[in-house]
Amino acid sequence: MEQRKSSTHYVCILLRHAQSIGLDVQHILEETGISTELAETEDGWIDNVLLARLVKRMWLDTNNETFGLDPNPLRIGTWALACEFMLGADTLGALYRKGERILSFLAPNSAGLKILRENGSIVVLPQVYLGESDPDHFLIEFITVLWHRFASWAIDERIPLQKAFFSYPEPNHSNFYEELFSCDVRFEQSACGFKFHESYLKRRITRTPIELEAWLRDSPADLLYMPGREKSIQAQLKASLLEITKAEVARDAMRYPAFESLCSDLAMSPQVVRRRLADEGTSYQHIKDAIRCETAQVLLANPENSISDIAVRTGFSEPAAFSRAFKKWTGESPAQYRSSRLKKR
Known part of the structure; x- marks a missing residue:
């Protein structure tokens, strides 16, 4: 079986944040099984299972689904509840509309979703905190990937992106953005998000609530990695x-x-x-x-x-x-x- 890996850059970001808010980094490493060497390597690769353990550990220790990077906390369980609600949709278009709706009730003002139409394309704009508490822009990367991966998982088909764009200057690890989104990536734009062809909004939702339980249990192991996949x-x-x-x-x-x-x-x-x-x-x-x-x-x-x-x-x-x-x-x-x-x- 293919071993799925992600950049250790994300490990370094989360551990630096953990240290800044007073968490015991050494204990986190012991609990997750991540070596000190990997934790100090910005340009290496880590097994997604280990990265998932770290993300879940940070959720647990901060009691916050934004890891405390956003000054406005997002209660644990918010994303799972949103997923359950969205999966009741018949099509991908309905799923995204339900996502806009439920996050307008559940999430703080700094978190949400906007969907726009633009010349035959759909523009997905995650509403995510961008500020000093998250200097590495981890949240916007993580949430933007999440909105693409969950949608692709829900229709059991990789959604090819036409473009991904971000409002901040190009980061040092920008080459990894191409791995994440497999499309043209632009920085210093007016907003953050991605776009794809509007025909995908008609795709039927193929996943079930039972499958969602397993997906939520295993995520975020595969959020920052996704192999190409055509409709089977x-x-x-x-x-x-x-x-x-x-x-x-x-x-x-x-x-x-x-x-x-x-x-x-x-x-x-x-x-x-x-x-x-x-x-x-x-x-x-x-x-x-x-x-x-x-x-x-x-x-x-x-x-x-x-x-x-x-x-x-x-x-x-x-x-x-x-x-x-x-x-x-x-x-x-x-x-x-x-x-x-x-x-x-």
């Missing part, structure tokens, strides 16, 4: 099935169309789609099972939904068949899964 057959099929699932579950039943019909929508033969799915390490049945499992998990989280009703709504003819399938998928019976999740609340 798996992602296209999943987007279609998720749209169908929402409609079918709302009608208290789940019925998927024939595989051949979905292949026709993709303008491909069933043989080609099966081969492409195999190349991606999956199958149509696996995709269907994953969606049914995630749908069942969401329904089980509401104690008002009976297991019998959930069985029908996820396409099973009887509760016993649903229970066997669910245990195969998760290792727990539906009742055990519900009980364990309710205890965590």
Whole structure:
């Protein structure tokens, strides 16, 4: 598996800040497993797992999702709540609009989001603190990347950027900006943000609440790194099935169309789609099972939904068949899964 790395520049920034606000830097290094040598190297590389540990450690020690770099604190859990709200959107355009809306309520004046249209492009303008408390502009880099990565993750497709721009002078590590954004990067502009083609606003959201839990748990390991990725057959099929699932579950039943019909929508033969799915390490049945499992998990989280009703709504003819399938998928019976999740609340 490819080892994902980010610049140690970010480690140095966070540790300098930790020291400036009186945190025990040595203890942070011991807790995160980051060596002193890496912590003192501005132009090296660090495993993203270690960088994620450092970011989470700083969140914990400052009790602030902006690490205390912004004089106006952002409460822990704000981003997760915003993500949950945004993921309820059907399209990327709706996701960004929901992001504008919820941050206008949750975040301080120094944090937010603005979305503009400009000659066939969408301009994303993160509203982030820029001031003396953050001399290295860590927050604007971090948040700008976050708004691109989360959107790309939500549609399961890398969004190619046309341009990224920042209001401050070109920093010493400006070469890394090209790694982060893979596009033309400009400094000393009138605002900070990025732009991409407006056609991406119509992309369907393919991710589910269960996947969001895992993404939030693992982030920010991959926020400052993103390999190129094109739209996969798996992602296209999943987007279609998720749209169908929402409609079918709302009608208290789940019925998927024939595989051949979905292949026709993709303008491909069933043989080609099966081969492409195999190349991606999956199958149509696996995709269907994953969606049914995630749908069942969401329904089980509401104690008002009976297991019998959930069985029908996820396409099973009887509760016993649903229970066997669910245990195969998760290792727990539906009742055990519900009980364990309710205890965590």
